[in-house]
Amino acid sequence: MNGRTAAEQRLAWLLCAPAVLAMLAVTVYPMLYALWLSLFRYDLRFPDQRQFTGLDNYLSVLTSPVWWQALANTLLITVASVSLELLLGFCFALVMHRTLVGRRTVRTALLVPYGIITVVAALSWRFAFDPTTGFVNGLLGLEGAWLAERGTAFVVIILTEIWKTTPFMALLLLAGLTLVPGDLLRAARVDGAGALQRFFRITLPLMRPVIMVALLFRTLDAFRIFDTVFVQTRGAQDTGTVSLVSYNTLITRLNLGLGSAVSVLIFLCVLLLAALYIKGFGIDLSRREES
């Protein structure tokens, strides 16, 4: 190794060091600390009773119906919102791709739900469905208290999620659509392929990598859902999600040991989901670095 490359490497490490240190200090170290805390009985209201208990906290969480209920709720919200977002996002992307008028207006309008604070979006939808201040009941001729019942509460939560995050999906898919060569579609049309055939035989396969990346990011994001549920139901009517269980155990009840076990389990779930996508659907994330 000559002097120049050594200097270059030193500079590279110097430039990367602050970011790497921050990521280590604020994510890796706390995660390891959570792992450590999860092995103790440690309640901040009774700090003197701190005691090593091995895997007891995990046993308590995994035998608690609250955790399984929350996990089922989280998965329901994730699957429902991400799949509907993909459908709706595709429609929006096609509209933006094909329309000749007001393309920029549509794109700008779609960035509003993306940019708006999630808490504000959740409040807007909560008030809209509220029996006293809302307009939805009047519009539909109903008299339901939507957020007071489990089934309808999920409808409101999922609608809010879809409204807020479909734009992200649509913009990614639009970028993917522009990668599909127009000549290929025109040739297929000349050869007599119908619109649906062109979509399913040409557009969709070519967009597979973009769709997979969009799905991966949205799934992991949806699985972490906290803001919307907190604002709309606070987990009442058995609508709690895993993030809400973790927050309530850690911050509301100050039970660091038990809450850390929940945190570690959530981390493992996310890891599992990511691995499923990357291995199962063959998303090649490393390819993106070489471009």
Added chain:
Amino acid sequence: MPRATGNRPGERLFWAAGSVAVVIYALFPVLWIVSLSLKPGATLGDGRFFPHGASLEHYLAVFADPRFSAALGNSLGIAALATLAAVLLGMFTAYAVVRLEFPGRRLILVAALSIAMFPPVSIIGPLFNMWRTLGLYDTWAGLILPYMTFMLPLAIWTLSAFFREIPWELDKAARVDGATPLQAFVHVIVPLAAPGVFTAAILVFMFAWNDFLFAMALTSTSEARTVPAAIAFFTGSSRFEQPTASIAAASVVVTVPVILVVLLFQRRIVAGLTSGAVKG
């Protein structure tokens, strides 16, 4: 880019109608909360979408509440400083990753990607405990640190994508002329990279402005509580009057900057959001 193929009038009308539908979809919940915030107190429960007469009473009430002004200041300050820090560190890292040869380049990008997938809720407990020990609980720094860290991956990826497009021969030329790599970075690259840096900054700012979880877990008073958390606490604070309209007014106030940013910079935001996902 090739546009739609055969443009029969029917087809054109169909896509135009689609555009209108998308715009309505995107804006009606925003219009609804604006409408709610303008409804005079007595007509709050009238069940209409549009207000019957408009009043600014709820806005006056919100700004009369010192907790809201404090939260607004906290949100602005914390988001601005977190953005500055994330973009600065991200810029250093992206430059090294794109321009310099060193072992561990790939590792840094992969590590950043893993952190982008990391669930923040998993570390609020440890951070809560650490911040109390370190005296960072309920301070600006206590929120700036996690915001900066969680947005570093986005900053690094976006900036790397933009940095790859820069004509680097100019950098080489500067170095041939005797500039050190650091001088070349500051005087040649920074001005060229400004658009990408700006894009990354917008995205980071929007994240920090939006965060609710860290703000709820790591603050307890007006010292550092940001707007999303403050709005959530509005709910329980006044037991004798319906706070719905005040919450709506506060929501509109914090949504205005977002809409301005979106209107001014929509092209950059879209470029930044899609730069990482579509390349390859």
